[in-house]
Amino acid sequence: MAEELLKVDNLSVNYGAIKAVRGVSFSVNSGEIVTLIGANGAGKSTILRTISGLEKVADGIISFEHQILNRMPSERRVRSGIVHVPEGRRVFPGMSVQENLQLGAFTISGKSQNNAAYEAVYEHFPILKDRRNQDAATLSGGEQQMLAIGRALMAKPKIILLDEPSMGLAPLYIQKIFDIIQNIRDTGVTVLVIEQNANQALKIADRGYVIEGGKITATGTGEELLASADVRQAYLGG
Amino acid sequence: MSSIIQQLINGVILGSVYALLALGYTMVYGIIKLINFAHGDVYMLGAYFGYFFIRVMHLNFFIALILSMAICSVLGMLIEFIAYRPLRHSPRIAVLISALGVSFFLQNGMSYLYGSDKRAFPQAIETTQYHFGALQISNIQIIIVTTAVALMILLHLIVKRTKMGRAMRAVSADEEAAILMGINVSRTISFTFAIGSALAAAGGVLIGLYYNNIDPLMGMTPGIKAFVAAVLGGIGIIPGAALGGWLIGILETMAQAVGLSNYKDAIVYAILIIILLLKPTGILGKNKREKV
Ligand SMILES: Nc1ncnc2c1ncn2[C@@H]1O[C@H](COP(=O)(O)OP(=O)(O)OP(=O)(O)O)[C@@H](O)[C@H]1O
Numbered sequence: 001m002a003e004e005l006l007k008v009d010n011l012s013v014n015y016g017a018i019k020a021v022r023g024v025s026f027s028v029n030s031g032e033i034v035t036l037i038g039a040n041g042a043g044k045s046t047i048l049r050t051i052s053g054l055e056k057v058a059d060g061i062i063s064f065e066h067q068i069l070n071r072m073p074s075e076r077r078v079r080s081g082i083v084h085v086p087e088g089r090r091v092f093p094g095m096s097v098q099e100n101l102q103l104g105a106f107t108i109s110g111k112s113q114n115n116a117a118y119e120a121v122y123e124h125f126p127i128l129k130d131r132r133n134q135d136a137a138t139l140s141g142g143e144q145q146m147l148a149i150g151r152a153l154m155a156k157p158k159i160i161l162l163d164e165p166s167m168g169l170a171p172l173y174i175q176k177i178f179d180i181i182q183n184i185r186d187t188g189v190t191v192l193v194i195e196q197n198a199n200q201a202l203k204i205a206d207r208g209y210v211i212e213g214g215k216i217t218a219t220g221t222g223e224e225l226l227a228s229a230d231v232r233q234a235y236l237g238g
Numbered sequence: 239m240s241s242i243i244q245q246l247i248n249g250v251i252l253g254s255v256y257a258l259l260a261l262g263y264t265m266v267y268g269i270i271k272l273i274n275f276a277h278g279d280v281y282m283l284g285a286y287f288g289y290f291f292i293r294v295m296h297l298n299f300f301i302a303l304i305l306s307m308a309i310c311s312v313l314g315m316l317i318e319f320i321a322y323r324p325l326r327h328s329p330r331i332a333v334l335i336s337a338l339g340v341s342f343f344l345q346n347g348m349s350y351l352y353g354s355d356k357r358a359f360p361q362a363i364e365t366t367q368y369h370f371g372a373l374q375i376s377n378i379q380i381i382i383v384t385t386a387v388a389l390m391i392l393l394h395l396i397v398k399r400t401k402m403g404r405a406m407r408a409v410s411a412d413e414e415a416a417i418l419m420g421i422n423v424s425r426t427i428s429f430t431f432a433i434g435s436a437l438a439a440a441g442g443v444l445i446g447l448y449y450n451n452i453d454p455l456m457g458m459t460p461g462i463k464a465f466v467a468a469v470l471g472g473i474g475i476i477p478g479a480a481l482g483g484w485l486i487g488i489l490e491t492m493a494q495a496v497g498l499s500n501y502k503d504a505i506v507y508a509i510l511i512i513i514l515l516l517k518p519t520g521i522l523g524k525n526k527r528e529k530v
């Protein structure tokens with residue numbers, strides 16, 4: 001029986017008068033890959049941003065390992081194991097790859113621990129090792145995405161929140177990112193991933209949720225959603 | 239010729255103090271995009287604490303310098319906490335006005351408490367002049383430059399090598415991404431104010447020693463010039479502030495050397511305008527509009 005790690009219960013989030021998320025409920029179990037799919041503006045990023053504390057909960061409850069997060073400051077969420085790779089990568093420009101990784105480990109104390117973490121990241125992404133002294137801003141889009149994910153892994157997450165990791169990447173890189181997501185899960189990290197690339201996301205996901213206009217309109221295992229006529233129609237090009 | 243070199247030396251000395259002040263402006267701007275108008279007044283407070291520790295407590299100059307820096311770093315954090323933090327998510331103009339308010343409060347508060355007259359800063363270190371041909375330089379001048387440079391090296395090490403320094407750079411580069419790293423932004427901002435204020439205090443104590451007098455309004459003009467220095471070097475860019483400070487110090491003394499004493503400030507500002515017209519992001523600024 002899988003253990004429930006993250007639970008979002010009847011969550012609503014507003015930006016001023018805009019109701020971006022309206023009563024969304026879902027859960028992620030330990031060891032799963034769960035994906036949120038949906039059109040632009042559906043509210044997917046807002047959900048992740050609220051889980052990591054960047055946006056305020058208007059209504060509902062977010063809990064992690066049975067502890068309510070609603071009012072917990074972001075940095076404590078990171079310390080408790082929730083690490084968010086934001087939309088658009090957001091690596092730190094003007095800092096080297098290594099410094100970016102070092103910042104990822106901001107909440108972790110102890111040098112020896114970090115050395116092991118670097119090695120683990122470099123194992124996932126050998127290219128980052130070659131580029132470690134290079135300014136992060138000069139990396140290619142795909143390399144920046146790898147750095148953003150690597151940086152998140154440095155924080156030793158229990159769950160990693162990925163916001164459109166394949167966005168803007170060439171097909172070769174996209175496949176690589178999806179492979180890496182599976183590798184990450186295999187190392188024991190739970191994954192909640194948003195994707196425009198619904199087809200590929202559902203293939204690797206244990207379960208998925210379809211978000212429309214701030215609400216969940218369908219849910220099921222990856223295979224079920226892939227097979228569903230409605231989902232195929234709306235998100236998988238028929 | 240030798241008088242020009244002499245003025246160059248004097249410019250470097252004065253510039254060292256501007257540079258110390260400019261660093262605080264630029265760090266605070268880098269992290270919260272605020273022009274901290276009260277920064278020059280922290281420099282004034284630094285000079286007064288130096289005065290107090292030397293004249294009243296009879297402490298050694300360097301101990302007085304360090305104590306004054308320590309106290310002002312706490313005051314800097316306090317100013318941020320009381321006057322800026324509650325306005326963090328308000329329009330920027332609100333914080334700017336709050337900064338002006340703090341500046342007036344400190345200037346008038348000090349005038350009220352201790353009078354607005356100039357007071358003599360104790361000659362904590364006896365002046366010795368060294369002569370090199372026609373050039374001369376005093377031990378005080380040497381102390382000013384070496385202290386300023388030592389503090390800048392220390393700052394560089396803090397910013398580049400320590401965890402808090404990395405947090406500062408991360409928050410300056412991308413606050414939201416920094417939050418996602420588990421960085422406490424409020425604490426990082428406090429730290430930035432502490433460091434900037436300590437450097438300002440050092441500038442105040444050094445200038446007290448140099449000019450031998452202090453008064454509650456002494457922070458105004460250097461404050462503006464240091465701000466100009468920070469903009470000149472590229473606001474938000476730490477080495478730019480040091481460069482800008484020295485440049486302005488040199489320009490100012492050069493203007494005096496060629497007999498334009500009365501216009502030295504006008505010349506400084508004219509040069510600022512020209513440089514900014516040519517390169518709006520400052521000397522070390524990136525031309526692309528990129529968050530630094
Ligand atoms: N900072 C903001 N201020 C106001 N409205 C916002 C803000 N951020 C998002 N919104 C609105 O909230 C809604 C949900 O946005 P969100 O970014 O969560 O969508 P998304 O599903 O991630 O879309 P995409 O696939 O394009 O990234 C949209 O209508 C958007 O315009």
Ligand SMILES: [Mg+2]
Nearest residue numbers: 044045046087
């Ligand atoms: Mg989004």
